[in-house]
Amino acid sequence: MARPKPNDLPDLGHLARPGAEIALRVTPGAARDMLKVTPEGLQARVTAPPEKxxxxxxxxxxxxxxxxxxxxxxTLVRGQAARDKLFRYASCGGRS
Incomplete structure (x- = not known):
C-alpha cells in the first residue's frame, strides 16, 4: 500500500475525542490512497483490495x-463488508 504523504491527508485531529464516531465512504482498489472531506462527509480511497x-x-x-x-x-463498529463504514475512537488502546 502506498502511504499518502502527511500533507496529503486532511487534519482530522478535532475528531480525536473519546467515544467519537467517524462515518466515511470507502472505495477499495483505487489507483492511490486518498482521504478527503466533502460536503457529503468523509471519503476514503485505498489501493488495498476488499478481501480478508x-x-x-x-x-x-x-x-x-x-x-x-x-x-x-x-474500532470498526459497522460496515465490515460495506462501502459505508463507522469507526469509533477510544483512547487507551480501544477502551472507552
Missing amino acids: GKANGAVRAMLARAMGVAPSDL
Missing part, C-alpha cells in the same frame, strides 16, 4: 494518521 479485511485495515491506518492517533484506538 485488507481495505478495512488500510482505511483504519490512514484515518488514524489523519487524526494523529494510534490505529489500535480506532
